[in-house]
Amino acid sequence: MHFWKKKMRVIRNLIQQSCSQRNYSSLPGTSFKFYHSKGNVFALCRIRNIGIMAHIDAGKTTTTERMLYYSGYIRTLGDVDDGDTVTDFMVQERERGITIQSAAVTFDWKDYRINLVDTPGHVDFTVEVERCLRVLDGAVAVFDASAGVEAQTLTVWRQADKHQIPRICFLNKMDKNGASFTYAVESIKQKLKTKPLLLQLPIGEAKNFRGLVDVVTKERIVWKSTSGLDDGKIFEQKPLLEADDPSLFQEVQDARNTLIEQVADLDDEFAELVLGEYSENFDLLPADKLQSAIRRVTLAQKAVPVLCGSALKNKGVQPLLDAITAYLPAPNERSYEFLKWYNDDLCALAFKVLHDKCRGPLVFIRIYSGSVKPQSAVYNINRSCTERMSRLLLPFADQQIEIPSLMAGNIALTVGLKQSATGDTIVSSKASAVAAACRAGRDAGGERRRTSEVESLLLAGVEIPEPVFFCTIEPPSMAKQQDLDNALNCLQREDPSLKVKLDPDTGQMIWPCCLYEESCVF
Known part of the structure; x- marks a missing residue:
């Protein structure tokens, strides 16, 4: 017991030093003791696995940075131009001011x-979006309010459609010259072929943007500069009265009536409520009833809620966080057919692999059922091998914290899985895989199949595009050949589309590259 307490003190000191160097708060949560057990604190219904997706320069990373700040995860705001944001931690990302690889953070x-x-x-890194969307339950699509839907927006939207992911739209940069709320909404409607639900209206546009109105609750939210350092934490939220601004009040009233009609057309339960009790006066409809209906419509992917703000100017991010928890699904609200085959045994997907010089392969996993603990053996169905998971970590961009266990519905980082690669399915044991295969076989019509054939049905890997061009690669000298081979082996584990082979005729090493692949960037 004394040794364990001493070890905890050492870990706590190291964490505090790391947090100080990175301008973090102590860590998300109120204390290390609380955080150390957080893997078991949150019920499934209170977990949200979401992605931030958009065209380049729409403001994804800035929006993420503000979310981390308002949640208490960091204590100072980073800036993409200054190269000090949490999620853009690679040297190349900070030099260029763009996101090159996906970064996972966990906060409350x-x-x-x-x-x-x-x-x-960026279009060159679309495969990063693909493998992340594969394991997420919801997404926030960020738009430049002056540009609306752009080329890469269409690409990531189609990827989200493929994985049937509910979305929220955030019209960012409302303070920018040329920003137009009406244009951006019309662009979403026409180009994405979806039904936008306006949950907010901006108060002013471009340089006059100062706040927004919540259409559901009819509350006015205004950010007022209180000092030279306006971090957006302080804002005024109060009911919108007709006496305050008659034209804005009428605009919000019309927008709310339109919203109610839209949702009623898409949700039968809500339509019965509206036509029965509130047909004479929509103003009497409680906000919570409307919010519940919007949530059902969003989860059914019949429409997308639209919010607005300016992440750079620290406006609109807190309501966006509220919308994420209110309208995007919890893990148990997503339908996964394969879960019934495991009966609460461990089932996880390795969706990303990184290599650390000291710790070796770091494997990101999404846990769909069961739970994981460090120092436990797991079975990789793809590789037909058993491995030992030595450590279990929660990811915070380039920082991690060790945890004793983690339940279904979460994303974790593991150490010790030396054979697992991107797209591999991880279960608790080979016996668990065989039992799941038998159940899947019975569900398929009672046909007897070989276990290997059924196991192939259980794999839910990441869809990777085929290579579109090839190049030869060679070391600067034969002395470096082994180092090159080791590096290429690591890259192939990280990226399934990269399959290096030796040409038998020429003896050259052939490197196939995808059009959208980060590994091709030097």
Whole structure:
């Protein structure tokens, strides 16, 4: 017991030193003791696994940075131009001011745990978005309010459609010259072929943007500069009265009536409520009834809620966080057919692999059922091998914290899985895989199949595009050949689309590259 307490003190000191160097708060949560046991604190219904996706320069990383700040995860605001944001931690990202690889962070907002992945917006790194969306339950699509839907927006939207992911739209940069709320909404409607639900209206646009009105609750939210350092934490929220601004009041009234009609057209339960009790006066409809209906419509992907703000000017991010918890799904609200085959045994997907010089392979996993603990053996169905998971970590961009266990619905980082690669399915044991295969076989019509054939049905890997061009690669000298081979082996584990082979005729090493692949960037 004395040894364990001493070890905890050492870990606590190291964490505090790391937090101080990175301008973090002590850590998300109120204390190390509380955080150390957080893997078991949050029920499934209070977990949100979300991604931030958009065209390049729409403001994804800045929006993420503000979320971390308002949640208490960091104590100072970073800036993309200054190269000091949490999720853009690579040297190349900070030099260029763009996101190159996805970064996962875990933080708490009010009574919810949010596992967030900030994804790249550049077309060259689309595969990063693909493998992240594969394991997420919801997404926030960020738009430049002056540009609306852009080329890469269409790409990531189609990827989200493929994985049937509910979304929220955030019209960012409302303070920018040329910003137009009306234009951006119309762009979403026409180009994305979806039904936008306006949950907010801006108060002013471009340089006059100062706040927003919540259409659901009819509350006015205004950010007022209180000092030279306006971090957006202080804002005024109060009911919108007709005496305050008659034209704005009428605009919000019309927008709310339109919203109620839209939702009623999409949700039968809500339509019965509106036509029965509130047909004479929509103003009497409680906000919570409307919010519940919007949530059902969003989860059914019949429409997308639209919010607005300016992350750079620290306006609109807190309501966005509230919308994430209110309208995007919890892990248990997503339908996964394969879960019934495991009967609460461990089932996880390795969706990303990184290599650390000291710790070796770091494997990101999404836990769909069961739980994981460090120093436990797991079975990789793809590789038909058993491995030992030596450590279990929660990711915070380039920082991690060790935890004793983690339940279903979460995203974790593991150490010790030396054979697992991107797209591999991880279960508790080979016996668990065989039992799941038998159940899947019975569900398929009672046909007897070989276990290997059924196991192939259980794999839910990451869809990777085929290579579109090839190049030869060679070391500067034969003395470096082994180092090159080791590096290429690591890259192939990280990226399934990279399959290096030796040409038997020429003896050259052939490197196939995808059009959208980060490994091709030097």
